[in-house]
Structure formats: structure tokens, C-alpha cells
Amino acid sequence: MIIHLKSTVTAHEANQLAETLKAFHVQSDGVQILITGSGIKELPSTLADKADNYWVFPNDIQLASKKYRSEKRTVDLGNVKIGGATHNTVLIGGPCSVESEEQIRTSAQLLTSLGLTTLRGGCYKPRTSPYSFQGLGLEGLKLLAKMREEFGLKVITEARDATHIQEIIDYTDIIQVGAKAMYDQGILRACAKTDKPVLIKRGFGTTLQEFVQAAEFVMSGGNMNVVLCERGLRTFETGTRFTLDLCGVAWLQEYTNLPIILDPSHAMGYAYGVPALARACVAMGIDGLLIEAHPDPKVAKSDASQQLDHEQFKALYQSLKPVAESVGYKIV
Ligand code: PEP
Ligand code: MN
Numbered sequence: 001m002i003i004h005l006k007s008t009v010t011a012h013e014a015n016q017l018a019e020t021l022k023a024f025h026v027q028s029d030g031v032q033i034l035i036t037g038s039g040i041k042e043l044p045s046t047l048a049d050k051a052d053n054y055w056v057f058p059n060d061i062q063l064a065s066k067k068y069r070s071e072k073r074t075v076d077l078g079n080v081k082i083g084g085a086t087h088n089t090v091l092i093g094g095p096c097s098v099e100s101e102e103q104i105r106t107s108a109q110l111l112t113s114l115g116l117t118t119l120r121g122g123c124y125k126p127r128t129s130p131y132s133f134q135g136l137g138l139e140g141l142k143l144l145a146k147m148r149e150e151f152g153l154k155v156i157t158e159a160r161d162a163t164h165i166q167e168i169i170d171y172t173d174i175i176q177v178g179a180k181a182m183y184d185q186g187i188l189r190a191c192a193k194t195d196k197p198v199l200i201k202r203g204f205g206t207t208l209q210e211f212v213q214a215a216e217f218v219m220s221g222g223n224m225n226v227v228l229c230e231r232g233l234r235t236f237e238t239g240t241r242f243t244l245d246l247c248g249v250a251w252l253q254e255y256t257n258l259p260i261i262l263d264p265s266h267a268m269g270y271a272y273g274v275p276a277l278a279r280a281c282v283a284m285g286i287d288g289l290l291i292e293a294h295p296d297p298k299v300a301k302s303d304a305s306q307q308l309d310h311e312q313f314k315a316l317y318q319s320l321k322p323v324a325e326s327v328g329y330k331i332v
Contacts, residue, residue, distance in 0.1 A: 001035070001036045001037075001038065001040045001041070001043070001054055001055065001056055001057065001062075002033060002034070002035050002054065002055045002057075002062050002063065002068055003023075003033065003034040003035075003036075003043070003047060003051050003053075003054040004031050004032075004033055004051065004052045004053045004054065005017075005031070005032040005033070005034065005047075005050050005051060005052060006050055006051070006052045007031075007052070009032055009050050010032075011027060011032060013050075014027075014032035014034065017034060017046065017047065017050070018034050020046065021034065021036060021044055021046070021047075022036075023035055023036045024036075024220040024221070026219075026220065026221070026222040027222070028222075028224055034047070035062060035063065035220050037060065038056075038057040038058065038059050038060045038062060040056075041056050055067060055068050059209065060213055060216060061209065061212045061213065061216065061255065061256070062216060062220075063216060063219040063220060063224070064212050064215045064216055064219060064226070064256045064257060064258050065255060065256060065257065066254070066255055066256060066257050068257070069257045070257070071084070071085070071257065072084055072085070072257050072258070072259060072287075073224060073225075073226075073257050073258055073259065074086065074259070075197045075225045075226075075227055075259055077117070077118070077154045077173055077174070077197065078154070079117050079152065079154060080117040080118065080154065080332055082197075082227055082259045082261075082287050082288055083227070083258070083259025083287045084259075087285075087328055087329045087330060088287065088288075088329065088330055088332045089282055089286055089287065089288055089289060089320070089324050089329045089330065089331050089332070090117065090118055090261070090287065090288035090289070090332055091116055091118075091288070091289050091291065091317060091320065091331050091332070092118040092119070092120050092156060092261070092288060092289065092290045092291070093107070093110070093111055093116060093118075093119070093120065093291050093292075093293050093313055094107045094108075094111070094119045094120035094121045094292070094293060095107055095120070095121055095122075095292060095293065095294045095295075095300065095307065096121075096122055096125075096292050096294070096300060096301075096302045096303035096306075096307060097121065097122045097123070097125055097133065097135055097136075097140075097300070097301055097302045097303075098121035098122065098123050098135070098136055098140035098143050098144060098157075099136070099300070099301050100143075101143055101146070103294070103295055104119075104121055104143050104144065104147055105147065105150075106295040106310070107119060107121070107147075107293065107294075107295065108147040108150070108151045108153055109151075110293065110295075110310050110313060110314070111151075111153060112151050112153065114314065114317050115332075116317070116332070117153060117154055117332060118153060118154045118155070118156060118173075118174075119144070119147060119148075119151075119153045119154070119155050119156070120155075120156050120157070120176075120290060120292070121140065121143075121144055121155070121156075121157060122135055122140075122157060122158050122176075122302070123135045123136055123137055123138075123139075123140030123141050123144070123157050123158075124137060124157075124158060124159065124160035124161075124164060125158075125160070125302055126158070126160045126178050126180045126181060127302070132302065133301040133302055135160075135302075137164070138164075138167055140157070141157065141167055141168065141170075141171040141172065142171065144157060144171060144172055145171040145172070148172075148173070154173040154174065155171075155172045155173055155174075156172060156173065156174035156175075156176050156199060157171075157172050157174075157175075157176060158175075158176035158177070158178045158181070159175055159176065159177060159178075159181060159187050159190075159191075160178070160181060161181070161184065161186065161187065162184065162186030162187050162189075162190045165187065165190040165191065165194075166190075169194055169196050173196075173197065174196070174197045174198070174199050174227075175191055175194075175196055175197070175198045175199070176199045176201065176229075177191065177198060177199065177200045177201060177214075178201050179201045179202065179203050179204055179206075179231055179266070180203065181201075182200055182201060182202070182203050182206065182211070182214045183203060183206075183214070185217070188214060188217040188218055189217065189221065191217075191218045191221075191223060192217060192218045192219075192220070192221020192222060192223050193221060193222075193223070194223060195222075195223055195225060196223075196225065197225040197226075197227065198218055198223065198225060198226050198227070199226075199227045199228075199229050199261065199290075200214050200215055200218070200226060200227070200228055200229065201229045201231050201263070202228070202229065202230050202231060202233075202245075202248070204231075204232060204233050204234040204242055205233070205234055206233075208248050208251050208252065211228065211252075212228070212252070212255075212256055212258075215228060215256075215258060226258055227258060227259045227260070227261055227287070227288070228252055228256070228258050228259070228260050228261070229260075229261045229262070229263055229290060230244065230245055230246075230248055230249050230252070230260070230261075230262050230263070230267075231244075231262075231263035231266045231267055231290075232244045232245070232263070232266055232267030232268075233245050233248075240267070240268055240269055240270070240273065241266065241267065241268060241269020241270070241306070242266065242267045242268075242269065243267065244262070244264060244267035244268070244277060244281075246280070246281070246284065249262065249281075249284055249286070250284070253284075253285075259287035259288070260286055260287050260288075261286065261287055261288035261289065261290055262278075262281040262284075262286055262288075262289055262290070263289070263290040263291075264277035264278050264280075264281055264289070264291070265290065265291055265292040265303070265306045265307070265308075266292075266303075266306065268306060269305060269306050270305050270306055271297065271305065271306055271307060271308050271309075271312065274291065274306065274308060274316070275308075275312070275315070275316045275319065278291060278316060278320060279319060279320060279323045282320050282323045282324050282327070282329065282331075283323050283326070283327060284327075285327045285328065285329055286329075289320075291308065291313065291316065292306055292307040292308065293307055293308045293309070293310060293312070293313040294307040294308075294309065295309070295310060296309070297309055317331065
């Protein structure tokens, strides 16, 4: 249950009420909000004269639900807004991993030349083998921050565990919680304590309900700046790396109020399929795309097979524009 308290209730009183009820207390848009589990179906009697409004839910998709808030939430990055009523499809591009200053600068130049705003690059890579390239860590974060400074771009990078969340907050603009990391309660709880935007990727064996509940972990701690990212599921098929769940995207659009970004690069696993898939994604009217591009994919230190080269990325960008326009969106 979500309860909005009357404006006469102070933050301190709301906090005390939350403690007694074992509820979460957050303040959002100037409103004191209490959140209990969805098992509570009746307004607690102690709140009878303190509640302004309340919502009952069939499950624990609450703050992220359309039932609670029908308008899509907006994540404001300053130079660009994701979600809300903007009808922006934010094309986030860049390499799988930050590998060197030259490589990430070439990527930043590519985005800038197209008028795009947001650069991706992993620094703490969650690899399936300990012998693979693990990312440049703090050195990579500093390179991203340098590009942010030089080009005025926003930067996004992924958290592998909770120990470096503060560094990511300090050096970047969006915390990416990867498909393998989205079950990590340490990461989710750390993301809840900041107001930094958080992009949560769906695990490849994660139901939609579990996926949105990961977002609820962040939101119930007070950080409403959450974006969901579909990046493919593991199915019986081995011809492609994963299977992009566009049905799931339709479901998220119907039942949640969160901006939705799609990542066809990781879903496909091979560069040849990425442009067509990206166009299919954009045709759904989505808030953003995450596309891996590398100045020279064949020498990439991670995910080499799926990264577009820069000519392919430029061609993709041009081909996305009319598709976005046809559904009332704009690639930014
Ligand atoms: C990535 O974005 O490079 C990445 C590792 O993605 P995922 O968590 O979706 O596998
Ligand atoms: Mn990758």
C-alpha cells in the first residue's frame, strides 16, 4: 500500500509513523509517502486522520506502477530528459568497455558529431571468466569524466558490486546495474541512497515482476530516478546470444510508469542484427536505446562480435530518425 500523508504531517512525524508501521518513508514531489508491502489492504487505523490518499496493490509493483501514477516518470540529465512526456528516444552509444583514452575520445567525438548526448563505457566489467579483460576500473571512470568535461556529454557506466558505487556517483551521470548485478541487494540499496539516475538491466532469467521489483528496491529507498532496460533473455535458442523480449517491453509500457530503454546489442550478440533490431525497438515508441559501438570492433577487449563500427553507427542513427518520427518520437 502507498499512503500519501496530509500536508500538515511533518517529515519527522512521517518518519515516526513509518517506524511504528515498519513501512518505508520517502519524500517525493514535496509529499510525505509511506509504503508498506502489498499484503496490507486496509488503511492502518493510526493513519485514519493523517492520510490524504492511498492505493492498494495486487503485488509489490507499487511506486513503479501505472495504477499509482499514470504519467511516465522523467529522469532529468540536465542536457537531456529521459521519459516523461518528452517523446525522446535517447540514443546512448559507445564501447562495451573503456579501453584507452584514444578509444573513448574517438567514441565521444562520434557522438558529438551526430549531436548525441550520452556516452556509454564499462569500467568494471562483470565477465563470466576471471581471465577475460575486467575493465580499467577507476582509471576508466576518470577517462569517462574527462570526456564529460571535454565534450559536455553525459556518461553511463556499470557497477559490478557495491564497493565502487561511490566512485561511479562521483565520476559519471547514470549508474548502470547490469543483467547479472540486478539481483545484488548491496548495489540496489546503495543506488537507493543517492538521487543519481539508475539504469537497471533485466537479468536474462528474470521475470517482469522480479525486474520491476528491483526498481522498487531503489525507489522505496527514495530514489525515483530509475530507468528500466530490456537486453534479452536466455532461451533455448543458441543462434543469437539472447532473445530480445519485445512482448515484455509492451507489458512494461502498459503497467509501469518508468522510462524504458532497449539494448539490442547484448540481445543479438552479433553486429549484423543490431541495426534492424534497433529500428524495431524504436518503432515501439521507447525512451532510449543502448548501442555498443567501437572505433575498431575486431580488437575490442569485450563483446567484439556485437559492437558496430563508427560508420555502421552513423548509418544506424540516420535510419532511426524516420522510424522514430513515424511514432512521434525524436532521436536525441
Ligand atoms: C554491458 O552493457 O556491457 C553489459 C555487460 O550488459 P549486460 O549487463 O546487459 O550483460
Ligand atoms: Mn557489453
